[in-house]
Amino acid sequence: MSRPNLALVGATGAVGTVMRDIVSNRADIWGEIRLVASPRSAGKVLKVRGEDVVVQALVPEVFDGIDIAIFDVPDEVSAEWVPVAAERGAIAIDKSGTFRMHADVPLVVPEVNPLDARQRPRNIISTPNCTTLSMMAAMGALHAEYGLQELVVASYQAVSGAGVAGSARLYDEVEALAGDRNVGQVAGDVRQILDKKLPADSPFPAPIAFNVVPWAGSLKEDGWASEELKLRNESRKILGIPELKVSATCVRVPVVTTHSLAVHARFERPVTVADAHRVLTAAPTVVLVDDPANGVWPTPLEVVGTDPTYVGRVRQAIDFPNTLDLFVCGDNLRKGAALNAAEIAELVAAEL
Amino acid sequence: MSRPNLALVGATGAVGTVMRDIVSNRADIWGEIRLVASPRSAGKVLKVRGEDVVVQALVPEVFDGIDIAIFDVPDEVSAEWVPVAAERGAIAIDKSGTFRMHADVPLVVPEVNPLDARQRPRNIISTPNCTTLSMMAAMGALHAEYGLQELVVASYQAVSGAGVAGSARLYDEVEALAGDRNVGQVAGDVRQILDKKLPADSPFPAPIAFNVVPWAGSLKEDGWASEELKLRNESRKILGIPELKVSATCVRVPVVTTHSLAVHARFERPVTVADAHRVLTAAPTVVLVDDPANGVWPTPLEVVGTDPTYVGRVRQAIDFPNTLDLFVCGDNLRKGAALNAAEIAELVAAEL
Numbered sequence: 001m002s003r004p005n006l007a008l009v010g011a012t013g014a015v016g017t018v019m020r021d022i023v024s025n026r027a028d029i030w031g032e033i034r035l036v037a038s039p040r041s042a043g044k045v046l047k048v049r050g051e052d053v054v055v056q057a058l059v060p061e062v063f064d065g066i067d068i069a070i071f072d073v074p075d076e077v078s079a080e081w082v083p084v085a086a087e088r089g090a091i092a093i094d095k096s097g098t099f100r101m102h103a104d105v106p107l108v109v110p111e112v113n114p115l116d117a118r119q120r121p122r123n124i125i126s127t128p129n130c131t132t133l134s135m136m137a138a139m140g141a142l143h144a145e146y147g148l149q150e151l152v153v154a155s156y157q158a159v160s161g162a163g164v165a166g167s168a169r170l171y172d173e174v175e176a177l178a179g180d181r182n183v184g185q186v187a188g189d190v191r192q193i194l195d196k197k198l199p200a201d202s203p204f205p206a207p208i209a210f211n212v213v214p215w216a217g218s219l220k221e222d223g224w225a226s227e228e229l230k231l232r233n234e235s236r237k238i239l240g241i242p243e244l245k246v247s248a249t250c251v252r253v254p255v256v257t258t259h260s261l262a263v264h265a266r267f268e269r270p271v272t273v274a275d276a277h278r279v280l281t282a283a284p285t286v287v288l289v290d291d292p293a294n295g296v297w298p299t300p301l302e303v304v305g306t307d308p309t310y311v312g313r314v315r316q317a318i319d320f321p322n323t324l325d326l327f328v329c330g331d332n333l334r335k336g337a338a339l340n341a342a343e344i345a346e347l348v349a350a351e352l
Numbered sequence: 353m354s355r356p357n358l359a360l361v362g363a364t365g366a367v368g369t370v371m372r373d374i375v376s377n378r379a380d381i382w383g384e385i386r387l388v389a390s391p392r393s394a395g396k397v398l399k400v401r402g403e404d405v406v407v408q409a410l411v412p413e414v415f416d417g418i419d420i421a422i423f424d425v426p427d428e429v430s431a432e433w434v435p436v437a438a439e440r441g442a443i444a445i446d447k448s449g450t451f452r453m454h455a456d457v458p459l460v461v462p463e464v465n466p467l468d469a470r471q472r473p474r475n476i477i478s479t480p481n482c483t484t485l486s487m488m489a490a491m492g493a494l495h496a497e498y499g500l501q502e503l504v505v506a507s508y509q510a511v512s513g514a515g516v517a518g519s520a521r522l523y524d525e526v527e528a529l530a531g532d533r534n535v536g537q538v539a540g541d542v543r544q545i546l547d548k549k550l551p552a553d554s555p556f557p558a559p560i561a562f563n564v565v566p567w568a569g570s571l572k573e574d575g576w577a578s579e580e581l582k583l584r585n586e587s588r589k590i591l592g593i594p595e596l597k598v599s600a601t602c603v604r605v606p607v608v609t610t611h612s613l614a615v616h617a618r619f620e621r622p623v624t625v626a627d628a629h630r631v632l633t634a635a636p637t638v639v640l641v642d643d644p645a646n647g648v649w650p651t652p653l654e655v656v657g658t659d660p661t662y663v664g665r666v667r668q669a670i671d672f673p674n675t676l677d678l679f680v681c682g683d684n685l686r687k688g689a690a691l692n693a694a695e696i697a698e699l700v701a702a703e704l
Contacts, residue, residue, distance in 0.1 A: 167533075223642070262566070
């Protein structure tokens with residue numbers, strides 16, 4: 001068949017920018033690549049595959065002739081427009097939280113559950129939350145060998161998970177505080193400085209420079225943050241383990257891009273560090289960086305801008321049977337968002 | 353009896369500075385307060401209780417007439433000098449890792465195991481690692497009511513845990529990087545900037561500004577970092593639970609002072625969030641800050657410079673019985689170091 005046409009909806013945001021970079025640099029299988037954004041951004045000219053493309057406004061007709069549409073827009077925009085794209089004949093790949101847990105919408109990580117992408121009665125496929133995605137390739141590979149049963153996760157989430165405004169806020173706060181060598185030594189001091197120098201409307205509920213904030217998302221039942229429940233529910237669906245036990249605490253840290261996770265994972269079968277190293281090395285999209293004797297483990301700054309999931313600090317839990325402790329890093333804008341959606345699009349395009 | 357004489361050994365370091373502040377501001381029960389440091393620092397004049405005190409060199413005679421000596425010095429200095437102080441008749445309170453796990457040396461957190469301080473055949477009492485201490489008051493209170501069985505911990509450790517050099521390095525890196533709005537968006541970029549602008553001898557094994565580093569301490573068996581094993585072994589000893597199951601991943605974050613911990617704690621008996629709130633509120637040195645509907649939880653910047661252990665984000669684990677997930681913050685230089693040692697000294701002084 002002729003090359004499929006791709007629409008990128010939300011082309012001007014943080015993930016949209018990475019998405020244009022990714023589709024420009026991966027094997028070019030696409031016919032037209034149409035850029036779509038809110039009417040406010042329509043008319044902007046952006047580069048894709050080295051060419052200037054004029055951004056079009058999000059209207060129903062924009063999906064005419066489109067085979068696959070990737071959405072990176074807020075939940076409420078997805079709720080309205082993803083079904084429109086699907087009704088117009090496009091296969092919609094949605095990055096938002098809107099459809100992820102719908103029984104008739106698959107939630108896909110191509111290296112973990114590619115076959116799920118074929119069951120799409122509504123022509124909608126969801127791609128997971130960026131925090132869940134940061135560990136999925138690694139945990140999927142280990143699950144396939146050892147049978148995952150329990151996950152206890154603590155996250156170290158980058159500010160760009162809150163979009164362009166998140167990164168800007170961290171840079172602004174760092175600039176406002178740089179040079180003051182009492183910062184972080186006196187309670188309340190930082191907030192006074194920031195209140196004087198910066199607008200109050202931060203995307204974060206507390207100062208983020210020189211701080212960590214144990215909150216991501218919105219408040220759900222019993223004190224849980226939405227991000228923590230997503231990590232639980234999405235992991236269960238992607239891995240196909242409805243009874244997987246998960247507890248997560250999500251924490252924002254002053255890192256620009258790349259989420260990290262400390263993971264405590266219990267398996268059905270015994271697993272040694274050597275076993276885990278072998279499985280993780282064999283997983284195509286996982287990079288094992290685990291040699292603490294030589295100071296080798298992953299950190300966000302070394303991972304940013306790259307595609308794989310990086311795993312290090314693999315240890316056999318001393319007191320828990322069949323359990324590994326490990327540290328995982330993944331670029332939240334690439335594998336955590338744009339890359340996974342692009343990979344799903346390629347997977348779907350291959351069967352068109 | 354007359355007021356006991358106190359020696360502060362290591363009076364010029366990061367913890368020593370906080371220690372002078374603490375003994376100057378708590379109820380004054382001391383006769384002489386003698387400041388002791390390496391011969392290099394001897395002769396310096398420092399303030400204690402509003403008075404100038406000349407720092408004395410660490411020699412055996414410096415302990416003559418001293419009733420209690422608090423040591424905050426490197427492990428190898430403690431190994432040599434703590435027994436000297438004890439032999440000269442002082443009760444030595446040691447902050448280093450040297451004696452903590454010795455069977456004939458108690459490891460004491462005054463609000464958790466005060467009676468242990470009385471069993472000191474060598475006249476040495478150890479005070480725990482700052483990371484362990486960050487959660488001990490809270491976990492001790494919950495253990496007393498519900499019987500702690502398992503702990504899975506991920507840490508968010510401040511740079512001042514690595515001393516004055518740790519804080520200085522973070523400030524230096526932030527200054528070198530401030531104003532560059534590409535920082536953290538391109539892999540390797542930050543390292544290139546820092547290599548040009550800063551000395552290579554960081555106290556941390558990777559850039560710490562705009563980064564998190566999953567390593568604290570030295571390499572021990574099977575890939576574990578010393579800090580992670582300390583958290584396990586010291587928690588067992590302080591709480592008096594030799595069979596306590598513990599897994600920890602220790603991570604350094606770009607926070608100046610105050611360690612935070614994400615804790616997943618399983619108990620022998622059922623415990624609700626309301627139960628935990630009641631117990632934590634009743635614990636004298638714990639402050640409960642847990643109202644996410646109003647954006648209330650602890651962050652390091654709000655805790656620094658204060659004495660209590662702060663607890664928030666208390667949640668009942670959805671999939672694990674008798675289990676709480678929570679987030680704890682404590683100033684690593686105060687309760688995590690100087691304050692706990694000062695409290696032990698007061699406890700011991702009360703029975704002299």
